[in-house]
Amino acid sequence: MTSLSPEGLNGLLAWLQEAQLGLRALLHALGLAPDLHGQPAWPFAQRIAGEMLALDAGHARQVATSLACLLLALLTVAVSLFWRRARYGLWTGAVAVLLLAPWPDSRLLLAPAVPTSLHTSPSGFTADSIVRGQAVYQQQCLRCHGADGKGEGVDAAQLPMWPPTLNGSLLWKRLDGELFWRIRHGMQARDGSTTMPGFGQQLSDTQVWQVLDYLQANASGQTLQESGAWTYPVRMPDARVLCRQGAHRTLRELTGQRLRIAAEDSNLQDDPRLVTVHLGAAAPDAECQADVPALRTALALVVGVPAAQLAGNQLLVDRGGWLRARGQPGKAAWSVDDLVCRTTTVASAAPKGDGLDGLIRRMDDEPVRLLRGGFPH
Ligand code: HEC
Structure with missing residues (x-):
């Protein structure tokens, strides 16, 4: 049995997550899922074990096949309502499909839940x-x-x-x-x-x-x-910025554009391929400037260096707002090795070239996504 492709697996997990959230929203609307800590509570003692599905593609495929069987059985029953002469045959078919479905073990499918299991952080990772x-x-x-x-x-x-x-x-x-x-x-x-x-x-x-x-x-x-890598994608911490053009007030509002964050490097020239955000002191006409002490602390944490050693580092943020590449102080040119957050699902063989152009092409063509507990986040 072949296992599910990474894209198929992500699709399945996203779909299951949406189904859980939809159920929670429905129960909330019916008054069956009260508000707790500012979000609707999950009223069940179990939830779908996304982490098990993400771990074991064979198991995920089994779940996907069973869901497909369930859908087929439901469709068959629906058809039998209109095609009455064939209804006994159709019902037998539906039962057979359900019996033959490779139902997974419920211990693998479900995990213990708490009322805040589906809560998401409202903090914005600032x-x-x-x-x-x-x-x-x-x-x-x-x-x-x-x-x-x-x-x-x-x-x-x-x-x-x-x-x-x-x-x-x-x-x-x-x-x-x-x-x-x-x-x-x-x-x-x-x-x-x-x-x-x-x-x-x-x-x-x-x-x-x-x-x-x-x-x-x-x-x-x-x-x-x-x-040497951000094994799990990290979002660019948000902070207030001041930009020469446009009315962007926060880094998050710049999502959709590629960013280059330059720590204490006021000599850096603008580059038409990305928006340059100067951290700390910058030339008065700098493209964007973020002079927020908290951002320096947060970036030093994300890079794993003491705040005093952040100067000279450059970070590239992709259009989705994810930190993707890091240029170390003193290094003249970008290379593909600086791409320290890579996608695991798309192994594109097409040559992308080296240097900043190559990095940009990879960031654009190979988006990353964050999984938490197996579910897209
Ligand atoms: C008295 C010691 C102690 C203190 C104080 C403490 N922890 Fe823990 N923490 C533990 C131990 C022991 C475990 C492992 C518990 C287990 O697995 O049953 C743990 C586990 C965790 C985990 C892993 C949870 C998981 O899902 O496996 C997180 C996250 C965590 N702590 C965060 C925090 C944070 C945040 C604070 C402060 C607000 C904190 N801890 C304070 C002792 C402590």
């Missing part, structure tokens, strides 16, 4: 939110999770279990809304004993979303430093 989240982390989390997020804080050794490293893939395997829940309510071992305390009393909802933004920025920077 530089401000990341920096505020950093302060929350240092106050509340650092003692166990450690300054670097690897789980070796001063209190960690006394805990019944070591905190996990938050710098690897863990955050991306989870749904945002479930991490939100765990930070508010804490976590328990199988025997019911507390492994991590909850922070629902100490932290506001906003602060919990902020600390999650910080964790993601920090984990991205650590991954880049350790593996």
